[in-house]
Amino acid sequence: MTKRIALDGDAFERRRREHPTPWFGVFVAPWCQPCERLLARLSAAATPDLDVAVVDVDREPQLAERYGVRGTPTLCLFVDGEMKAMRVGGLSESQLMALYAEIDKS
DSSP states (O other), rough: OOOOEEHHHHHHHHHHHHHHSSSEEEEEOOOOOHHHHHHHHHHSOOOOEEEEEEEEEEOHHHHHTTTTTEEEEEEEEEEEEEEEEEEEEEOHHHHHHHHHHHHHOO
């Protein structure tokens, strides 16, 4: 089951540095409907136990800029403190599964 965690900038960076197992960082906005659909897909998908750290770009614009976020939603895969993949937009289930497959390559 995927666990969703809302993080501010400091907590996000701490997690990036200290969390060795793969996890997703999702940059969203409260007014963004594709963001809500992506978060629902992430929660519903049959996935490994991956945490999903959610960042509100309206509250954390500097963090979003630091990671090159140009649109919402933006989904980033982190492994061992490094961003291994980034996808922008409301991903389909098949696109999510392809991203999960990248975890095995990391």
